[in-house]
Amino acid sequence: MWQPTNTPEQDRARKLSELQERGVQPYPNRVTRTHTAREAVSAFEAAEAANPDAPAPLTVTVCGRIVRQNLKGKAFFAHIEDGTGRVQLFVRIDGVGEETFEMIRRHLDLGDFVQARGTMMRTRTGEVSVLVDELVLLAKALSPLPVIKERVADDGSVERYGAFNDVEERYRQRYADLAVNPDxxxxxxxxxxxxxxxxxxxxxxxxxxxxxxxxxxxxxxxxxxxxxxxxxxxxxxxxxxxxxxxxxxxxxxxxxxxxxxxxxxxxxxxxxxxxxxxxxxxxxxxxxxxxxxxxxxxxxxxxxxxxxxxxxxxxxxxxxxxxxxxxxRRITLREAIRGQTGIDYADHPDAKSLFGAMKAAGLAASPTATWGKLVDTLLGDAVEPSLIxxxxxxxxxxxISPFAKTVPGDPTHVERFEVFVGGMExxxxxxxxxxxxxxxxxxxxxxxxxxxxxxxxxxxxxxxxxxxxxxxxxxxxxxxxxxxxxxxxxxxxxxxxxxxxxxxxxxxx
RNA sequence: GGGCGUGUAGCUCAACGGUAGAGCAGUGGCCUUUUAAGCCAUUGGUUGGGGGUUCGAAUCCCUCCACGCUCACCA
Incomplete structure (x- = not known):
């Protein structure tokens, strides 16, 4: 059975059991959603456009993961994120009642999934938000995701504070990488x-x-x-x-x-x-x-x-x-190698001779390679990196090409191409x-x-x-x-x- | 497989022979329009594992593990 390994996990495990003691189901079966994050915002913007002074009231239920939170006394702001984007929740103790607000204060963490019902509005600073009247926990997160904060500058560019960029951990825990890194x-x-x-x-x-x-x-x-x-x-x-x-x-x-x-x-x-x-x-x-x-x-x-x-x-x-x-661009292998190395492999029709020419040109080569393999080495080492x-x-x-037809009139070559972009085959x-x-x-x-x-x-x-x-x-x-x-x-x-x-x-x- | 490099708190990083630190996250407190919120207080580590040198090791040495770069290999 899983045991918390660090303080944040211990805190979350404690919150989980406290929620359960209070009869809150931390992983409920049923969910309601009327709008995605993006839909909620654009629906409100449409209502505003239709009637700038008094947009038609818009009630939504949105779901997502809490990615930013800011407790401010008897008010609570959070951004939730779903697959479409983010929307801000604006929770007031008056709106959800003391019990729910206390749950938010004591038991909600970054990374948790919630469902929030409310009416769309714009906060004083102008952000389209859901003024929440009901908030339901959908899934408790027991381990903390890396915390990355973002500031959107006036020019729209996003400055990020904090990171999850350890290559190995990003690959081993791709889910965490994806959850946290939009890129x-x-x-x-x-x-x-x-x-x-x-x-x-x-x-x-x-x-x-x-x-x-x-x-x-x-x-x-x-x-x-x-x-x-x-x-x-x-x-x-x-x-x-x-x-x-x-x-x-x-x-x-x-x-x-x-x-x-x-x-x-x-x-x-x-x-x-x-x-x-x-x-x-x-x-x-x-x-x-x-x-x-x-x-x-x-x-x-x-x-x-x-x-x-x-x-x-x-x-x-x-x-x-x-x-x-x-x-x-289309160029024969022979010309490409000659252009990059000065070696015309046609002048060196056997492995020994070609090997010698490569050595003379200061190129690495295996003395046991076949002639075709040597040509392939020339391509890979001398030509490929330059093909941007x-x-x-x-x-x-x-x-080196057992499934291709020979070039008419040239039994030593076959009709084959490789295509290179960015120095890669x-x-x-x-x-x-x-x-x-x-x-x-x-x-x-x-x-x-x-x-x-x-x-x-x-x-x-x-x-x-x-x-x-x-x-x-x-x-x-x-x-x-x-x-x-x-x-x-x-x-x-x-x-x-x-x-x-x-x-x-x-x-x- | 060879060479070089990296591994310190949940995340990002300091400290490079002399008591292991910061920011974020967490915890407690204040705040009913905040947005990297802020302010006050505070928890958290066998410094990747093992061994050695030393009065003393995150730091120096050996070894193992993982990852990165590179060479070899590879259509």
Whole structure:
């Protein structure tokens, strides 16, 4: 059973039992509400506008959490907050009676939820308020939330006194963060808007939203280590998906022209400011197009989403002004690397030579990496951080892209792009490989490239190959990291800021 | 996993070898139009855990834990 651990909690626990002794139900079942905080204020303002001298009397019942209180002798002022905003309660002992007023004085705390009935009025200082005639406790708060006071300056700017900004505690107790920090609440509102804007956009394109297995007997579609779990009755190991790719493309075989899925991917890898073990991915696939079509679609989609979420296509991210209006810059990977490092990887067609060139240029590289991996390192280290304005990097080495078609006339490259904004990879797309025999060869190639015990190896997915042998239309596909898109649109530099409950290490007792 | 840094009251922070403090919150008092209310009084801490050095440790050392930054890893 919970025991108070500090003085404020002891006080609240005492108040709780005293209330119960007096027959007050501190957590009643029934609630009445006629107006939200915002509705109450705007209804009164409307009544004032209609008749400035004598606005029609307006009785409301509002509910919310007490976020500010000020006892002033036989009067009591409080702001209550609900999901729509705040409204001030003005309680006078004459209005509610001595018993209720004494309850307010002795037993009400910041953080408690109350229901208040009264008439709308303006106080002497001009604030629209509820002059309360009945006040009911809806829920007693036993632990104190961090106290943050606000002063609204004449110019409308809000100055805040006090804070709850310990990063770890904000993540571990997100409920407290949200309750107390409106900025945090806004981030997740924008996150929801982002996801629904993505849905609306793709629905409008005629794409079908689908759901594919999260528990998969064979994982694939990306190079990442999976989480492994087990189905007891089937005596079968299952993997949490690392991508949706292979299932979504099966659906194109099934004659949907365009499908998409928004959902969770799981990767058993390092955690960083832009990596969480589970993250939200959007993947969309469209028949009868290629990666050029995907680029057009992607830039239109992100610009459209940005407009709906932020009100425009010019956004601010980490001090940069970023213009998301299409068209976006398109440059080949080879040119981008040459431009940033002076290295033309075409001059270094094998891993050894490229490694040497990178060393000579003072760039870190793993001596055991494959040629494709080295190119990827060059991209990640030398190019990616410089890609602040939206940029498509196109045409990737074939051996790190097992699901993309080769560039006609250039067997060493595939039709693939990654899109970068704000120095972060936001998406990855291909002209999807639809040749079942070529795909099978690529699978085998990949499994030879990685050691057998390497968990990043892409396992051969026989069922996927069977699907493709029935005929898959030419198509383009793209994956977009939704969390990173939200980071971009909310100007947050850590993925944990845009995840409600980011993964944290378990704390020892 | 490596390096650097942080951890003090419910929250935000001081004190950096010599009795652990402030503001807010809390408690008691005054105030029936306040709004960061104010005024008076006051409670609250094994200074993240454990060990060591020292006459004396929040402070120095070791170790463990968590978080942050960074490197490695990572489509």
């Amino acid at each position: 945090s609440r806004e981030v997740f509102r924008k996150r929801a808007q982002t996801v629904s804007a993505l849905r609306r956009f793709l629905d409008g394109e005629g794409s079908l939203e689908v759901e594919t297995p999260i528990l998969q007997p064979i994982y694939g579609g990306a190079a990442a280590r999976p989480f492994i779990t087990h189905h007891n009755q089937l005596h079968q190991d299952l993997y949490l998906r690392i991508s949706f790719e292979l299932y979504l493309k099966r659906l194109l075989v099934g004659m949907y022209d365009a499908v998409y899925e928004i959902g969770r991917d799981f990767r058993n890898e390092g955690v960083s400011f832009k990596h969480n073990p589970e993250f939200t991915q959007l993947e969309f696939y469209q028949a009868y197009t290629d990666y050029h079509g995907m680029m057009d679609l992607t830039e239109r989609m992100i610009a459209c989403v940005a407009e709906q979420v932020t009100g425009g296509t010019t956004i601010s991210f980490e001090g940069h002004t970023i213009n998301l209006a299409p068209p976006w 304005q939206p940029t498509f990097i196109l045409d990737y080495p074939r051996d 936001m998406g990855n797309a291909f002209t999807e490989l639809n040749d079942p025999l070529d795909q099978e060869a690529r699978f085998l190639e990949m499994s030879h490239l990685y050691a057998a015990e390497d968990e990043e190896a892409t396992p051969v997915d026989g069922d996927y190959l069977r699907a493709m042998r029935y005929g898959m239309p030419p198509c383009g596909g793209c994956g977009v990291g939704v969390d990173r898109l939200v980071m971009l649109l909310t100007d947050r530099s850590a993925i944990r800021e845009v995840l409600l409950f980011p993964h944290l290490r378990e704390r020892q007792a």
